[in-house]
Amino acid sequence: MNKNANAIVKALAFVKRDFMITTSYKFSFFLQLFGIFLYVLTFYFIAKMFSSASIPSLEPYGGDYFSFVLIGIAFSGYLTTGLGSFSGSIRSEQMMGTLEAMLVTPTSTPFIIISSSLWSFIFTSIRVMVYLLIGVFLFDVNMSNVNIFGALLVLALTIICFSSIGIISASFIMIFKQGDPINWAFSAVSGLLGGVFYPITVLPGWLQNFSYLLPITYSLRAMRLALLQGYSLEALTPDIFALILFSIILLPISVTIFKYAVRRAKREGSLALY
């Protein structure tokens, strides 16, 4: 078996393992999906309060608050997953006692950590699909103009950006075990300034400047424009360019920090400790 085929088989083995474990807790699995419906319903009623009002800050996205917030909460799931899944998978394997058994195999540590997070991204994608399907079929969200290719490109770049930050966060967990400032800071600041629940244009000008330092700002704006307004790739270029720039900067930094963290944990003998 060649190297690439082997890597795919291995990555699928991680996905299969996590799928089997997740679905073995059937009640929790269905409860999570039902939770999405309730969450969407809550925002549907909030949106109804000002459905008749014309809100200028929502105009670029079609003017409908429910459609706006639906995409915000659905796709911000990738931020949560990107930031938390790498460190979460390390911590859960450490606590289950399975990390050492994996690390003694010829599979590299970065491959193990990245593959351990694949299922989280797949599950997040399922959740996003459920959000969108509920929105479209139950609450009449209009996505008839969707630019699927543009949305997928934005999604791919979003995952790279968020995962890079997540890998830096995992490096903290690898060394300090608990207390991860990266995840904490990005989650809190992105929720406030990233445009998940409201357009960033409602923020004071000086605060908006900070929003532009966050990848989620570009990611959510481009995603909304691609899904709701059907913007072409050309029209999405500024946001796509910003996301590419974030990826170019964050990915090598995250890989370097992660390599350092693994080496330090191996030197300290704390790789499998929690």
Add this chain to the structure above:
Amino acid sequence: MAYIIETFNLTKKFVHVKGFTELLLHPFRKREVIAFKDVSIKVKEGEIFGILGPNGAGKTTLIKVLCTLILPTSGKAFVDGHDIVKEEKEVKTSIGLITGEERSFYWRLTGRQNLKFFAHLYNLSPSEAQKRIDEVLEFVGLTEKADDKFYSYSAGMKQRLAIARGLLNDPKILFMDEPTKNLDPIAAQNLRDFIKKIVKEQGKTVFLSTHNLTEAEQLCDRIAFINKQIKAYGTISELKKMIQDAGRGEIYVIEVKGIDKKTLSRLKNLGDIVDFSYHFQSDSALIEIHLIGREILPYIIEVIVKAGGKVYACKRKEIVIDEIFKIIEEDGRNGRNKNGSKREEGIEGKNHKGEKGR
């Protein structure tokens, strides 16, 4: 002779984790804790090599270093000819690690699903994995239970599955870290028989850590005693001989009737006696005497007989592994090195209790 594991002055020190007070008072002071130091051992292919020592002696850390899970501080080590620092991947393809830690599996998956997952991490293709899993399950006798959830397994079955996982990549060397730790005596004995079977039928080299001396005596071809440093190593008979040749003496058990406590206390104060103890069993006294040389034995018997005692038996006691361990530990506490000498002298040079006069 080619050795499958070789270490040269291998040392591992950890940085001491500071408490809050220490962190505030001495933020830049760096203290190190020695896990083990200057470990130089050679393991032959196809042998069961035991590493023995009390808790905290450095056994598990040594295994983790050899398995590339922890980086050494200094020294060199080669596993199957590969440098453990520079050729980590090659080392990992040659080894399997089996611990007494039953948490190292996914409890909600079946035994077979667990093995399948780990087989892929060992770079086996789906068809190779399938074949190998069937083989190892058959070898460990878990074929019938392979599709049961791991959480339903008994402790013995969990340990056998750990062995099956350790064999998945058909490694040359199996590292076993206290594999019988969580097992009841019968399951532990079964596992020991099983380990012998692995070596006999599959020609594996086993590097086993344990603090169970009987287990080491039953299983191991050679043993190394470790307590931060290697105190001694060789076959059990070599170690016994080393202790006897070293003038560490011999132990005799004398069964006597009609002896009084005054005579017993006189015997205790004779010279050349390392250790003396006795207990009464109905009307007989069983005296255990550890002597430097047996030249004094006829004199001891003479003292007993002159005091009116009747000697019914006098047997030389075989030194068991527990006593070797005890002697080596005592040497360690007295500041002796792995050859037993006080820093420089050999084990043979141990200075026994001085003669108190005959």
